Amino acid sequence: MDKLKRNERIAGIMYILTTNPNKVFTYGYFSELFKVKKPSISGDISIMKELVVKLDIGHIETIPGANGGVRFSPNMRKKDVENLLLEICAELSKDERLIPGGFIYMMDILYTPRIIKNIGKIFANEFVKNDIDYVVTIETKGIPIALMTAEILNVPLIIIRKNMKITEGPAVNINYLSGSNKTIQTMSLSKRAIKEGSKVLIIDDFMRAGGTVKGMKEMMREFNAEVAGVGIFISTKNPEKKLVEDYVSLIRLEKIDEEKNEIILIPNFKQLKQFR
Amino acid sequence: MDKLKRNERIAGIMYILTTNPNKVFTYGYFSELFKVKKPSISGDISIMKELVVKLDIGHIETIPGANGGVRFSPNMRKKDVENLLLEICAELSKDERLIPGGFIYMMDILYTPRIIKNIGKIFANEFVKNDIDYVVTIETKGIPIALMTAEILNVPLIIIRKNMKITEGPAVNINYLSGSNKTIQTMSLSKRAIKEGSKVLIIDDFMRAGGTVKGMKEMMREFNAEVAGVGIFISTKNPEKKLVEDYVSLIRLEKIDEEKNEIILIPNFKQLKQFR
Structure with a gap:
């Protein structure tokens, strides 16, 4: 040069x-x-x-x-974090996003790099002091946010599969109770995915009762990996008692009312270091 | 300020x-x-x-x-593209990566932000002139590369699901023949995912016969979207006649020999604009 x-x-x-x-x-x-x-x-x-x-x-x-x-x-400015989370809440609360069964259409938000890059920055800033070795998520919708977080922390991403895949070699399987349909499901991760003694950050897009995250924590125990943080994009207000404690959730889903066509979401500013 | x-x-x-x-x-x-x-x-x-x-x-x-x-x-320097693809080929050719059934363990490569960011740059540079509106992929292993490509092109990512999910509302389903196990499978995409008349770039991590990509192209027809490019990370040498033409593949898998514990991969430099 x-x-x-x-x-x-x-x-x-x-x-x-x-x-x-x-x-x-x-x-x-x-x-x-x-x-x-x-x-x-x-x-x-x-x-x-x-x-x-x-x-x-x-x-x-x-x-x-x-x-x-x-x-x-x-890092994001406090003011920008505020604006971003408030804008996301306003956007996701639009009644046309309501999907029969009590779900919210949010793929356009979850998959838009410009938005989730900033979500990744918020999570990375929250956990950067925890010496994270890997970001761990479970397929599918949380992958983009988890990858952005991993990129900013400069560590590899680990994706737990919901189906045992022959193409990834010997794997550890964990049964877990999925919150959304109350059925026993299996998650699977290749045995060579994580080094023993690693510190991991679990990232997921949505949490209701916490069954999936609990399963992911069990999975990490099988790998002798320490869970050094859990970051959730949106968690529901109910049930108030989750199957996991100690998580940071950016947005709380207060209410979905299909009859009244009403969705209420609120940023959880107080869970973030910057706002405490 | x-x-x-x-x-x-x-x-x-x-x-x-x-x-x-x-x-x-x-x-x-x-x-x-x-x-x-x-x-x-x-x-x-x-x-x-x-x-x-x-x-x-x-x-x-x-x-x-x-x-x-x-x-x-x-953009990446030509020399850096060369080095990156050669290094990936060398790394993926290591015999300990061979998984019974003729597969290669490559999650550590596919999920490491530092590496796939550069793969995303190569794809973005290849297709940036095509006025792409969305990058489209199918779950799961291609998602990280597709997201990095989408981020660099500054467009949203679309993830086609392999299972019909109730949580994403009304969806279009397509049946397709999966190359790896020769069975009819279904792919599914929410009806509101893509605007009519859009131009999309299809990105996937691996292609054998091309059945999955063919299915994705059919899916795009259902959305009246134009496929303005197909980028594949690794494609196999055989079968030579794929179900799709007109794709850019970065690496060719020449051979997997389970008995001899041999994997041979070669960069497809000549498929890239920079090298022509």
């Missing part, structure tokens, strides 16, 4: 750090890439640290030592 | 454009955000246009007119 001017180099470092969230880059990496000495890079990083604070997009952390370097953790 | 210095502003614009690929931002947006006049922004954009070329990370396009503005389309 041609040698860059300082403002170009700063923009270049900005690009590398922000498009690779939570990945550690050494000063040596930038020094080699941009063909300048480490003290210059160090100066650039100081400018950048202030800048991400001014822009209010997250923070840059310097990690000392031999394996040290610099890492960017994105 | 406090008024920024020019090098800070350039880094700020870099952040906004590169973390929102293929989204159009007006000069007015930046002018308001950074509290400077449009000609200054225009100057910044000129610097940035040159810079992304120097950094070789994609290109910035200026769109004239009332709805005009500026947009960043990321």
Whole structure:
């Protein structure tokens, strides 16, 4: 690469750090890439640290030592989190979303990258201090949010299957009680999916009684993995007593009334660190 | 926000454009955000246009007119595409990945954000000129790659289900012949998922005979949507005659020999625009 001017180099470092969230880059990496000495890079990083604070997009952390370097953790402004969750609640409350049987049509929200990237940022910010090794979800609708969270935490995603698939080799199976139809179901995960002793973050799109998440926690026990957090996009108000405790849910579904064509959703701001 | 210095502003614009690929931002947006006049922004954009070329990370396009503005389309260097696909082939060819029945364990590759983000970039670059409105995939293993492609193209993802789900309302069902087990299966998509007249890009992780992709194409006909591209991560050499033509496959599976414990995979460089 041609040698860059300082403002170009700063923009270049900005690009590398922000498009690779939570990945550690050494000063040596930038020094080699941009063909300048480490003290210059160090100066650039100081400018950048202030800048991400001014822009209010997250923070840059310097990690000392031999394996040290610099890492960017994105974050959403409190005001933007508020607006996003309020907008999602308003959108999902529209009566045309009501599906007979007491369900809400929400695939357009769950599968739109622009929206779920921000949901992923909220979850990542909530659990980034927990040293997560994997994000774990169960197919299907929670996968996009879980993947965005995994991308921002810079860890692999694990997808638990609802059917035993021959194509993934020997697997661990867990029976669980699905909240939505009260039947015993089976979830399955390849034996080689998770290393022993890992710390995992469970992410799912929807929780009613919590049977599925409870099953996922049991599954993690089988892998000797520690559940270091549970993040749920939407949880229902009822039943109030869930089968799992200790979860962060972004939105609470207060009520679905099919007769009155009414859906009420409320953001759970108080569950988030930023708002406490 | 406090008024920024020019090098800070350039880094700020870099952040906004590169973390929102293929989204159009007006000069007015930046002018308001950074509290400077449009000609200054225009100057910044000129610097940035040159810079992304120097950094070789994609290109910035200026769109004239009332709805005009500026947009960043990321791209991978030819050399990086080569290295990535060669590394994936080498990794997936390891004999411990062989699963009885002639399958390859590849979830760790398919679900690692750092890797599939780049696969998404390759697909997005291949089809970005086709005015894609949605990326369409079928559950489960192709979802992460499809989502990354959708994110980079800045369009929603559509996930076709393999089971008719009551929770998504009225749906269109299609029967199709699955290549891996030669049985008739059903795929299902909510009637309100896709607007009529849309252009879609089909993305899937694996193709043998092409029965599943053929089914997805039939599904798109039911929605009066045009298939403007098909991208497959890995396709098999045999059968040579697939049920669909006109697809881009990144890697070809030449051979799986269970007795000899041998897997051979080869990148399909020549299918990519960059290499032609």
